[in-house]
Amino acid sequence: MSTSMQHESLPASELPEGPYGSSDPTRLSSDSTGIARPEMENTKIESSPQLTDEAPDGGAAAWLVVLGAWCTSFCSFGWLNSVGVFQEYYQNVLLSSYSSSVIAWIPSLQIFFMMAMGPVVGTLFDRYGPRWLLLIGSLLHVLGVMMASLGSQYYQILLAQGVCSAIGVACIFQPAMNVIGGWFDKKRGAAFGILSTGSSLGGVVFPIMVNRLIRRAGFGWAMRAGGFLILFLLIIANLTIRAYRPPHPQKVTGAMVRKPFTEPEFVLLSAGLFCFTYGLFVPINYITVLGLHAGMEPNLAEYLVPMLNAGSLIGRMFSGIMGDRVGKYNIFIVVCYLSSIWILGLLIPTITNASLIAFAVLFGFSSGAYVSLLTPLVMQISPLNEIGLRTGIIFFINAVAGLTTNPINGAILAQPNGWLGMKLFAGMFCLVGTTFVLAARVHKTGWRLNATF
Numbered sequence: 001m002s003t004s005m006q007h008e009s010l011p012a013s014e015l016p017e018g019p020y021g022s023s024d025p026t027r028l029s030s031d032s033t034g035i036a037r038p039e040m041e042n043t044k045i046e047s048s049p050q051l052t053d054e055a056p057d058g059g060a061a062a063w064l065v066v067l068g069a070w071c072t073s074f075c076s077f078g079w080l081n082s083v084g085v086f087q088e089y090y091q092n093v094l095l096s097s098y099s100s101s102v103i104a105w106i107p108s109l110q111i112f113f114m115m116a117m118g119p120v121v122g123t124l125f126d127r128y129g130p131r132w133l134l135l136i137g138s139l140l141h142v143l144g145v146m147m148a149s150l151g152s153q154y155y156q157i158l159l160a161q162g163v164c165s166a167i168g169v170a171c172i173f174q175p176a177m178n179v180i181g182g183w184f185d186k187k188r189g190a191a192f193g194i195l196s197t198g199s200s201l202g203g204v205v206f207p208i209m210v211n212r213l214i215r216r217a218g219f220g221w222a223m224r225a226g227g228f229l230i231l232f233l234l235i236i237a238n239l240t241i242r243a244y245r246p247p248h249p250q251k252v253t254g255a256m257v258r259k260p261f262t263e264p265e266f267v268l269l270s271a272g273l274f275c276f277t278y279g280l281f282v283p284i285n286y287i288t289v290l291g292l293h294a295g296m297e298p299n300l301a302e303y304l305v306p307m308l309n310a311g312s313l314i315g316r317m318f319s320g321i322m323g324d325r326v327g328k329y330n331i332f333i334v335v336c337y338l339s340s341i342w343i344l345g346l347l348i349p350t351i352t353n354a355s356l357i358a359f360a361v362l363f364g365f366s367s368g369a370y371v372s373l374l375t376p377l378v379m380q381i382s383p384l385n386e387i388g389l390r391t392g393i394i395f396f397i398n399a400v401a402g403l404t405t406n407p408i409n410g411a412i413l414a415q416p417n418g419w420l421g422m423k424l425f426a427g428m429f430c431l432v433g434t435t436f437v438l439a440a441r442v443h444k445t446g447w448r449l450n451a452t453f
């Protein structure tokens with residue numbers, strides 16, 4: 001940099017925080033245009049120009065990243081959203097000698113490992129970027145599904161589908177979501193809304209495909225067909241997903257992990273998502289079993305999960321786009337309160353085919369905000385260089401709820417008034433969880449209803 005372009009730097013104590021927090025090694029100087037630009041001491045800034053670039057908010061490269069993230073969403077939460085089909089098949093056919101509570105550990109471990117790996121995956125993402133995580137996760141996910149196709153014993157299904165596949169999913173979906181924050185800013189909610197429709201569409205395709213193939217070709221080939229579809233989509237994801245900014249390695253210390261828990265908004269958000277997770281997966285996992293219990297024809301009951309996920313597809317698009325306009329916290333709070341109302345108002349009264357179908361579509365629509373806005377909610381209250389770590393912490397906290405909710409509900413279901421108890425459990429936890437998120441919003445903005453947050 002020429003001498004004419006340099007100006008006297010501010011003292012270090014007076015420097016504002018840079019894009020990577022107070023430890024940012026950049027120093028501010030002004031060029032001839034008067035615009036403040038970062039300048040590395042004794043280092044040419046041209047060596048890493050992207051660090052100071054604003055998010056492009058569009059362009060072919062950015063939307064290809066969204067395409068790749070959409071594919072990971074289809075293969076991760078889309079696969080997880082189909083667990084209701086597996087719960088019904090395992091409970092009534094393949095593992096009929098086991099109780100529903102024991103079988104529920106399979107989807108519970110899927111949820112747990114997907115989320116509990118969050119801090120590890122988030123730290124690796126912050127340090128190395130998404131490439132190796134995506135590759136390793138793709139191999140593990142496909143391997144787990146293929147091995148499940150060969151299983152006939154409980155422990156085999158548990159290890160393949162509940163552990164191996166789930167760890168692979170953890171390595172693909174979190175990095176894919178985290179890179180979006182670098183490519184999009186003003187259109188971030190829309191980008192997340194679009195990519196999260198992948199999980200909804202996956203939740204429509206996988207249950208129908210698996211149900212039909214189980215009847216025609218058997219469980220093994222149904223799982224292998226799902227594995228080949230997952231492999232194809234993850235190849236696309238590995239070819240298109242890349243970070244906009246290079247990784248910013250930093251040593252994760254105990255102080256960094258403790259710091260978010262000194263911030264009221266983060267604590268309230270964590271508590272809210274933890275409680276909401278307890279209630280969210282109950283209808284997703286048990287709606288097919290509930291339909292059969294209520295006397296619905298099997299040919300109709302098998303479409304309840306696809307109906308729920310079809311509603312979720314529209315809901316995720318809606319919540320993502322509206323989140324950019326009226327505030328991500330605002331739209332999340334509204335639609336998640338609606339989720340509580342649907343559980344308590346439609347499932348507790350007398351169950352009919354019409355009420356179950358209405359519930360599936362309405363709950364799918366309103367609960368779609370959970371996946372669509374979960375990461376953006378964390379991003380909105382987190383420094384850029386800590387997004388991976390903080391998202392990982394949130395996922396780990398949610399993993400505890402994901403691990404225990406299905407076995408708890410399986411035990412509740414074994415009681416005389418089991419179905420009523422399960423519905424009350426799900427509805428109240430969704431209600432309490434949304435209230436905690438509302439408290440986080442109020443702490444940040446006050447009671448101003450027109451505040452966009």
